Amino acid sequence: MSIIEKAIDKLDQGKGDAPRAPIIASAAEAAQKIAVPAVPTPAAAAEARASTGATSKRVEINLARLHDLGMVTPDGGRTAIAEEFRLIKRPLIDKAFDRASGVASNHANLIMVTSSLPGEGKSFCAVNLAISIAMEMDHTVLLVDADVARPSVPHFLGLKNDTGLMDVLLDDKLDLADVMLRTNIDSLSFLPAGKSHRHATELLASQSMSRLLDEIAKRYPDRIVIFDSPPVLLTTESRVLASQMGQIVMVVEAEKTTQHAVKAVLRQLGASTNISLLYNKSRGFSGEEYYGRYYN
Incomplete structure (x- = not known):
C-alpha cells in the first residue's frame, strides 16, 4: 500500500487517528525529493512589488477579525495554526520555482485550493496559506477568489466582492491592475471574483483566461x-481551472470527507496532476482542532 493510499484510508477512521505533525507524501511520486528554490534577487522582488502597486487600489483587511477567527495574521505570533501553515507552505514554495533559475516553470507558482464538496474549509485554508506565504521575505502573493458562484474569501478578509476576475475576462479594455487590490499585509494582493456569470465555465476555459x-x-x-476554487464535485469550473494550474491542494475534512469523494476527485483531476x-480539522490528543494535516 502506498503512502497516499494509507493517508486516504485514515479519512473514515475514528477520532484521534490523525498524527500530531503534518505528514508529507506525494500523490504522484511518494518518494520524490523536493527541490530547494533559488531565491529571487532583492532588486527583482522590489521591482515586482513596485509594479504591483502601480495602479491598484489599496484596501484594509480586518486583521483583528482574522485573529478572532483563529486565522494566521502577520503579528499573531507563533500560534498553533501559524506553525501548521509554516509546515504546509514549504513544499508548495519549493515546488513553485525552478531550482537552478529561481523562476517558476509550467505554472508551478499557480496553486489552486479546492475540496470535493462545500464546507470542508477550502477558503479558510486558501486565505491562511496566502497570508503565511506573504510573510516570507522573498515572495509576493496574489490571492484570487475563483469561486465565482459563491465567493467566500471577502467574508474572511472583511471586504466586499468587488470588480474582479470575471470582469477582466468579459471586458478587453479592463486590465488586471485595474481590479487587483493591494492590502495592508505586506506582499499580499487580492483579486476578487467579480460579478457572477452564467457562462463562467466557458470564460475560465477561454483563451483570455489562458x-x-x-x-x-x-x-x-x-x-x-493562490486560487480559491469551487468544490470539484459541485461545479465544472474547478475542473477547467485545474487543467491550467501547476499545483492543486485538495482540502479533506477529517472524519467527514469520504474515501469515495477523495477518489472521485482524484479520478476527475487526473493521476498526472500535481495534487496535494x-x-x-483533525483533532489532536488535547481535543484542539488543527488546520494542517498535509499529504502532498
Missing part, C-alpha cells in the same frame, strides 16, 4: 498565486 494566467504566472519572478491533500 493569457491572463500566463501573465500572472510569468510577470513577477517572486510571485505565488490537506487533512483539515
Whole structure:
C-alpha cells in the first residue's frame, strides 16, 4: 500500500487517528525529493512589488477579525495554526520555482485550493496559506477568489466582492491592475471574483483566461498565486481551472470527507496532476482542532 493510499484510508477512521505533525507524501511520486528554490534577487522582488502597486487600489483587511477567527495574521505570533501553515507552505514554495533559475516553470507558482464538496474549509485554508506565504521575505502573493458562484474569501478578509476576475475576462479594455487590490499585509494582493456569470465555465476555459494566467504566472519572478476554487464535485469550473494550474491542494475534512469523494476527485483531476491533500480539522490528543494535516 502506498503512502497516499494509507493517508486516504485514515479519512473514515475514528477520532484521534490523525498524527500530531503534518505528514508529507506525494500523490504522484511518494518518494520524490523536493527541490530547494533559488531565491529571487532583492532588486527583482522590489521591482515586482513596485509594479504591483502601480495602479491598484489599496484596501484594509480586518486583521483583528482574522485573529478572532483563529486565522494566521502577520503579528499573531507563533500560534498553533501559524506553525501548521509554516509546515504546509514549504513544499508548495519549493515546488513553485525552478531550482537552478529561481523562476517558476509550467505554472508551478499557480496553486489552486479546492475540496470535493462545500464546507470542508477550502477558503479558510486558501486565505491562511496566502497570508503565511506573504510573510516570507522573498515572495509576493496574489490571492484570487475563483469561486465565482459563491465567493467566500471577502467574508474572511472583511471586504466586499468587488470588480474582479470575471470582469477582466468579459471586458478587453479592463486590465488586471485595474481590479487587483493591494492590502495592508505586506506582499499580499487580492483579486476578487467579480460579478457572477452564467457562462463562467466557458470564460475560465477561454483563451483570455489562458493569457491572463500566463501573465500572472510569468510577470513577477517572486510571485505565488493562490486560487480559491469551487468544490470539484459541485461545479465544472474547478475542473477547467485545474487543467491550467501547476499545483492543486485538495482540502479533506477529517472524519467527514469520504474515501469515495477523495477518489472521485482524484479520478476527475487526473493521476498526472500535481495534487496535494490537506487533512483539515483533525483533532489532536488535547481535543484542539488543527488546520494542517498535509499529504502532498
